[in-house]
Amino acid sequence: GAVVSQHPSRVICKSGTSVKIECRSLDFQATTMFWYRQFPKQSLMLMATSNEGSKATYEQGVEKDKFLINHASLTLSTLTVTSAHPEDSSFYICSAWTGYNSPLHFGNGTRLTVT
């Protein structure tokens, strides 16, 4: 149980375009989802906390107008990278939990390459 599905797994886009990444909890309801960014050979950086039915909470230094997060239902959160630039190329991972005492369950990540 507690499966998180993330799509797409890999995307290549041109500079200036927008890319949407979907994160779904398949067998549980997730009122809270987390979006991380991972640079090569580095740890995960929390970008934002996505709460169903309300605005996301962004970490310091993360541009909320560039990284749009929508959590419209208890099983779906989306991250849209707007007007992507090559420096946005990275590995983006979503996660969710079933409760505070539970571990985070992670999607398989999305490798974004902006050319």
Place this chain on the structure above:
Amino acid sequence: AQSVAQPEDQVNVAEGNPLTVKCTYSVSGNPYLFWYVQYPNRGLQFLLKYITGDNLVKGSYGFEAEFNKSQTSFHLKKPSALVSDSALYFCAVRSHPYSGAGSYQLTFGKGTKLSVIP
């Protein structure tokens, strides 16, 4: 602020030998501690957690970890390493919800690359 330190960027161990991946933490109040494993171009997989109770926690794939409060450590161990254990390992911490302090968000260490040599 809470933090996690994984002092080793890389650990090399021969197949069949015991392995240890080190982790120390800093958090206000009682800690919730986790270990995750990441294979290339994949998300993180949960291995084990410490919430309360026995200091020795057993997890997936034969891994275990020992919580040491006095040393604020939560080292990951396995008695006999397999080549398939080669991956990136992350330790993470968050504070107990009733400790009245700290963040419910998970803070990750920088990761330790484990290489098991055949």
